[in-house]
Amino acid sequence: MSREQERIRRKLEDNPIVECNKIQNKFCPELFSMFGRVKDPRHQSYVDYPVKVMLGTMYYKCIAGISSMQEMTRAFNNETISRNLYRFMGEDARDYLPHGVTENDFLERLEPEELENIQQNIVYSMIRRKTFDGAKIFKKWQVIVDASELDEGLQKKNDYYLSRRYNKGEENEFVKYHRSVLEAKIYFGNNIVCSIATETIENSDEYLNQSDEAVKQDCESKAFVRLAEKIKKRFPRLPIIITADGLYVTKNVLQICKDYHWDYIIRYKEGSASSIAKEYRALPEKETVGTDIEYQNQIMFSDFEVNLIYYREKRIVKGKEKETEFAWITSIEITKNNAEKIVRAGRNRWKIENQGFNRQKHWQGNIEHACSFHERAQKNHYLMEQIADFIKQLYEYFYLNKNEIKKPQKNISPELLASFGRQLTETEDINTELHKAVLN
Numbered sequence: 001m002s003r004e005q006e007r008i009r010r011k012l013e014d015n016p017i018v019e020c021n022k023i024q025n026k027f028c029p030e031l032f033s034m035f036g037r038v039k040d041p042r043h044q045s046y047v048d049y050p051v052k053v054m055l056g057t058m059y060y061k062c063i064a065g066i067s068s069m070q071e072m073t074r075a076f077n078n079e080t081i082s083r084n085l086y087r088f089m090g091e092d093a094r095d096y097l098p099h100g101v102t103e104n105d106f107l108e109r110l111e112p113e114e115l116e117n118i119q120q121n122i123v124y125s126m127i128r129r130k131t132f133d134g135a136k137i138f139k140k141w142q143v144i145v146d147a148s149e150l151d152e153g154l155q156k157k158n159d160y161y162l163s164r165r166y167n168k169g170e171e172n173e174f175v176k177y178h179r180s181v182l183e184a185k186i187y188f189g190n191n192i193v194c195s196i197a198t199e200t201i202e203n204s205d206e207y208l209n210q211s212d213e214a215v216k217q218d219c220e221s222k223a224f225v226r227l228a229e230k231i232k233k234r235f236p237r238l239p240i241i242i243t244a245d246g247l248y249v250t251k252n253v254l255q256i257c258k259d260y261h262w263d264y265i266i267r268y269k270e271g272s273a274s275s276i277a278k279e280y281r282a283l284p285e286k287e288t289v290g291t292d293i294e295y296q297n298q299i300m301f302s303d304f305e306v307n308l309i310y311y312r313e314k315r316i317v318k319g320k321e322k323e324t325e326f327a328w329i330t331s332i333e334i335t336k337n338n339a340e341k342i343v344r345a346g347r348n349r350w351k352i353e354n355q356g357f358n359r360q361k362h363w364q365g366n367i368e369h370a371c372s373f374h375e376r377a378q379k380n381h382y383l384m385e386q387i388a389d390f391i392k393q394l395y396e397y398f399y400l401n402k403n404e405i406k407k408p409q410k411n412i413s414p415e416l417l418a419s420f421g422r423q424l425t426e427t428e429d430i431n432t433e434l435h436k437a438v439l440n
Helices: 003-011 016-027 031-037 051-063 069-075 079-089 100-109 112-128 220-234 251-259 274-282 339-347 350-363 375-401 409-419 432-436
Strands: 141-153 162-166 174-187 193-201 240-244 263-267 287-289 293-301 304-317 320-330
Touching (some): 016 079, 016 375, 016 409, 031 112, 051 079, 069 100, 112 193, 112 375, 141 193, 141 220, 174 220, 193 220, 251 263, 251 304, 263 339, 274 293, 293 339, 304 339, 350 375, 375 409
Parallel strands (some): 141 240
Antiparallel strands (some): 141 174, 162 174, 174 193, 263 320, 287 293, 293 304, 304 320
């Protein structure tokens, strides 16, 4: 595309936030109504801003990619921005939006389950649409699971932080504290992923009053048990294929998938369960598809039969051919007809790194910023980021990509923020009545 053509394309988007709002109205028309139905934890005699405004302000903070509460307060301290955001929320215009301190006080009281219920409603509404059916694999939805560290430092912001000791026993020994989450995202195709459940990896209440030496810290594998239970409770009949990295090649994970009637495609590295590779190597013959795929069904791993598939990826790097080998275990019987599809599904795991964590850390906000020292507020900040980021993904694909408007990832959120303060002359541009529409 020439520079002139690109300039013409970019002129299609006179006001980015208006286009983003239209996408939100199309795919999640009840979003602000759901915000308004959240149970307000505050004493009503002290309430200045309704709960819809409190959550709506946080939603637009995340849409704008604003990292801190101080930055939000400063950026939104503008009469035009304030009036426009109230219009976006379907509320009567006022001169001021909630202050960051007021928001954090609210989020410290708000039960995270309230935002998790909104997440659940969004996922169900997307599943009911035919728009994303093409993303299914073997008529099932792919749910990608991975963990990420959100915050690390020398300061312990609250008792739920995990600790990591460095240079143990030496003079320069020190401790760093961190918080992490285990995230499950459902894949809707076209690099679009949506949070379906989140489980914080943290010290539980039963350990908080023990000494540092006695504390048995939480970990990713323990969090997976809780995460899986949460997914099954919220989506009891959803046909699922769990996709995860090699840490989940365990008897416990396979038993959970079996009990919940889920399929799985899990990255396999020989060091994680050597008996699988040992039995595979002992087989005299393997099934192949072309020269890149090799597989065998019914490999024993403890009391389970797993199917193992290898894929050799060839790429040209700096003029030289580089070969990388990948392997997965799966509950799905591998055939010559479906082997390539299983490989593609296994390779989708990187999407939670790229479309999930990396964009939220570096391009579309900063989920590593704590925003609050309070454990419950931190959870609510993270959950709101997931809701807003999904809407931005829809905006990027269904508006920017479809109209061939090219923008660097790092520019999308700042341009949305800049458009908050533009004069909006047409009420139909906002179309707030769609906030009350019934989903298809």
